[in-house]
Amino acid sequence: MELKYGIGKGMNRFSTAAVLEEPISPPVQINYTKLLINGQFVDSASGKTFPTLDPRTGEVIAHVAEGDAEDINRAVSAARKAFDEGPWPKMSAYERSRIMLRFADLIEKNIEELAQLETWDNGKPYEQALTSELPIFVRLFHYYAGWADKIHGLTVPADGPHHVQVLHEPIGVAGQIIPWNFPLLMFAWKVGPALACGNTIVLKSAEQTPLTALYAAKLFHEAGLPDGVLNIVSGFGPTAGAALASHMDVDKLAFTGSTETGKIVLELAARSNLKPVTLELGGKSPFIICEDADIDKAVEQAHFALFFNQGQCCCAGSRTFVHERIYDEFIEKATARAMKRTVGDPFKKGIEQGPQIDSEQFEKVLRYIKSGIDSNASLQCGGERVGSKGYFIQPTVFSDVKDDMLIATDEIFGPVQTILKFKEIDEVIKRANATRYGLAAGVFTRNIDTANTLSRGLKAGTVWINCYDVFDAAIPFGGYKMSGIGREKGVYSLNNYLQVKAVVSPLNNPAWLERAKTHTISKDMDDTKVIHIISGGPLTEARLGKENPVAKLKKSEPQAWDPELLNEPTTLMEVDLLQEEYCLEEPQEEDSDARKLKEEPKLEAVEQIKLVVLDPTDKTKTIRLGTELESDVE
Numbered sequence: 001m002e003l004k005y006g007i008g009k010g011m012n013r014f015s016t017a018a019v020l021e022e023p024i025s026p027p028v029q030i031n032y033t034k035l036l037i038n039g040q041f042v043d044s045a046s047g048k049t050f051p052t053l054d055p056r057t058g059e060v061i062a063h064v065a066e067g068d069a070e071d072i073n074r075a076v077s078a079a080r081k082a083f084d085e086g087p088w089p090k091m092s093a094y095e096r097s098r099i100m101l102r103f104a105d106l107i108e109k110n111i112e113e114l115a116q117l118e119t120w121d122n123g124k125p126y127e128q129a130l131t132s133e134l135p136i137f138v139r140l141f142h143y144y145a146g147w148a149d150k151i152h153g154l155t156v157p158a159d160g161p162h163h164v165q166v167l168h169e170p171i172g173v174a175g176q177i178i179p180w181n182f183p184l185l186m187f188a189w190k191v192g193p194a195l196a197c198g199n200t201i202v203l204k205s206a207e208q209t210p211l212t213a214l215y216a217a218k219l220f221h222e223a224g225l226p227d228g229v230l231n232i233v234s235g236f237g238p239t240a241g242a243a244l245a246s247h248m249d250v251d252k253l254a255f256t257g258s259t260e261t262g263k264i265v266l267e268l269a270a271r272s273n274l275k276p277v278t279l280e281l282g283g284k285s286p287f288i289i290c291e292d293a294d295i296d297k298a299v300e301q302a303h304f305a306l307f308f309n310q311g312q313c314c315c316a317g318s319r320t321f322v323h324e325r326i327y328d329e330f331i332e333k334a335t336a337r338a339m340k341r342t343v344g345d346p347f348k349k350g351i352e353q354g355p356q357i358d359s360e361q362f363e364k365v366l367r368y369i370k371s372g373i374d375s376n377a378s379l380q381c382g383g384e385r386v387g388s389k390g391y392f393i394q395p396t397v398f399s400d401v402k403d404d405m406l407i408a409t410d411e412i413f414g415p416v417q418t419i420l421k422f423k424e425i426d427e428v429i430k431r432a433n434a435t436r437y438g439l440a441a442g443v444f445t446r447n448i449d450t451a452n453t454l455s456r457g458l459k460a461g462t463v464w465i466n467c468y469d470v471f472d473a474a475i476p477f478g479g480y481k482m483s484g485i486g487r488e489k490g491v492y493s494l495n496n497y498l499q500v501k502a503v504v505s506p507l508n509n510p511a512w513l514e515r516a517k518t519h520t521i522s523k524d525m526d527d528t529k530v531i532h533i534i535s536g537g538p539l540t541e542a543r544l545g546k547e548n549p550v551a552k553l554k555k556s557e558p559q560a561w562d563p564e565l566l567n568e569p570t571t572l573m574e575v576d577l578l579q580e581e582y583c584l585e586e587p588q589e590e591d592s593d594a595r596k597l598k599e600e601p602k603l604e605a606v607e608q609i610k611l612v613v614l615d616p617t618d619k620t621k622t623i624r625l626g627t628e629l630e631s632d633v634e
């Protein structure tokens with residue numbers, strides 16, 4: 001194999017990382033291995049268990065109850081009862097929010113145990129779990145607890161006299177299926193919004209990482225979560241997962257995992273009860289480094305974008321596009337950075353990379369590396385396993401990668417960086433978009449115009465500019481194309497767990513509507529010579545008398561609402577008959593009566609004439625001054 005760009009063959013050895021010491025034993029106890037159904041830890045109906053393995057060694061950490069269709073049935077009926085009979089959806093939103101906050105506090109109290117379990121079961125660096133993922137988990141629950149009492153509907157100004165309320169109701173029993181790469185964070189992304197909206201849940205954890213969901217759910221019950229609201233079933237996809245996706249009594253399904261499985265669960269949901277489905281699936285995200293980028297920063301960010309979490313991120317920046325002018329320098333520095341990456345026991349301080357999750361993923365990643373070599377991409381470094389135990393793989397960098405190579409089209413889900421060369425911005429947009437995925441993208445440039453062009457041209461649910469993997473509870477996340485359906489996190493995730501109900505009722509004479517039929521009423525003029533006209537709609541004009549079509553209303557602003565007079569909202573207007581402005585329309589020469597009114601407005605005379613009121617619907621209403629109520633509208 002030929003190594004380019006000044007990296008000598010001897011440097012491709014990762015010699016320090018290759019020797020793995022005896023695995024560090026985490027001090028955490030494993031207390032929860034059964035299924036959590038209706039607030040109780042129970043054995044699976046079949047009595048079966050499955051081993052969960054330590055990815056550092058492939059050895060068994062614990063045997064966990066293996067749920068299947070019957071356990072899913074039990075869990076769904078507990079969740080159904082908790083939803084239909086309460087108390088969770090019937091509880092005040094404030095009380096729900098307080099339970100979620102208490103849960104977040106308990107997570108903080110138990111943060112070390114949870115981080116240890118997460119690392120043990122998954123293989124991710126303990127420092128990453130403790131200082132990054134668990135704090136984000138807590139933040140997510142604070143965020144969703146904050147939403148619980150701020151979810152409210154709308155009133156809608158529909159055409160016509162109708163009162164239209166739009167209610168936002170919890171959707172019911174949510175089925176949730178999560179993967180193994182971020183077991184706790186995926187728990188938070190799904191459970192947080194579902195509970196904030198008042199739903200109940202059956203969550204199936206990934207078979208590779210069942211431990212932390214059970215621990216976290218136990219803490220939730222300690223925080224006051226009622227029984228049956230959150231049920232956890234450990235088990236396998238084709239059995240427990242499929243049973244959940246196709247359950248007739250599950251009202252909504254949320255899934256994170258591979259695109260292939262996403263298609264399966266979508267079909268199962270459609271074939272059963274057509275439950276709505278949100279999907280967070282795979283990706284092959286471009287990370288584009290323009291010629292003006294700060295190369296050192298770009299190298300570091302591109303490295304992080306790909307290698308973070310052992311490369312097991314759905315949004316990993318797994319196609320590194322580098323402008324031709326900086327390509328050679330970038331390759332050299334990216335390779336040097338990958339070779340410095342510390343691989344080893346994830347419990348050891350300073351370790352950046354632990355093992356891949358399991359033998360299946362490990363073999364798959366090594367197969368892709370072989371395919372890269374076979375297709376004549378240049379292997380810059382890595383390419384081999386680390387040690388002889390567990391699932392450690394050397395940080396691997398390929399250059400000279402072509403768009404149609406498998407390593408550039410498929411999601412490898414491992415520590416393999418593939419670097420491609422580009423020349424023009426339009427060209428790289430086209431190439432970056434030429435994929436079935438559309439989850440995320442990274443852009444590295446100092447030019448705001450280039451950043452704007454790229455961020456708008458790229459078909460991806462997230463575009464990070466001069467940064468990568470910035471996750472915040474409030475930022476929506478999800479994919480274009482085959483990377484998924486819907487968004488999680490942020491306010492968008494609430495919609496996944498709400499039903500929208502329109503409630504429509506008739507409204508008689510609403511004040512804000514123009515209406516064909518307008519009640520009008522005149523009150524006797526008093527000594528201040530004022531006529532009050534009460535109308536259900538905005539009036540534009542009033543004329544005095546058949547013979548005297550000359551006066552306009554002085555005011556057409558709504559002034560008051562007198563429910564005594566009419567049993568519905570009305571507009572009250574005043575006409576001051578003594579003011580000259582009544583004669584807004586110039587009287588015709590021959591209209592002597594009108595002129596008279598303008599010149600000498602006389603109360604007595606006015607009292608004897610009719611007031612003709614025109615409303616915007618162009619209906620003319622005639623009322624006599626002094627009449628109580630005229631509704632004989634023409």
Ligand SMILES: NC(=O)c1ccc[n+]([C@@H]2O[C@H](COP(=O)([O-])OP(=O)(O)OC[C@H]3O[C@@H](n4cnc5c(N)ncnc54)[C@H](O)[C@@H]3O)[C@@H](O)[C@H]2O)c1
Nearest residue numbers: 178179205206236237238241242257258261280281282314
């Ligand atoms: N978009 C995202 O947010 C995101 C996040 C993490 C992982 N992922 C993707 O997940 C994949 C890696 O995880 P994986 O290999 O474990 O994925 P996977 O699809 O095999 O498994 C994910 C989950 O689905 C379950 N499952 C498997 N088969 C099922 C079936 N027939 N019916 C119902 N459920 C089933 C599994 O038990 C697991 O809980 C990668 O492709 C990655 O991109 C995506």
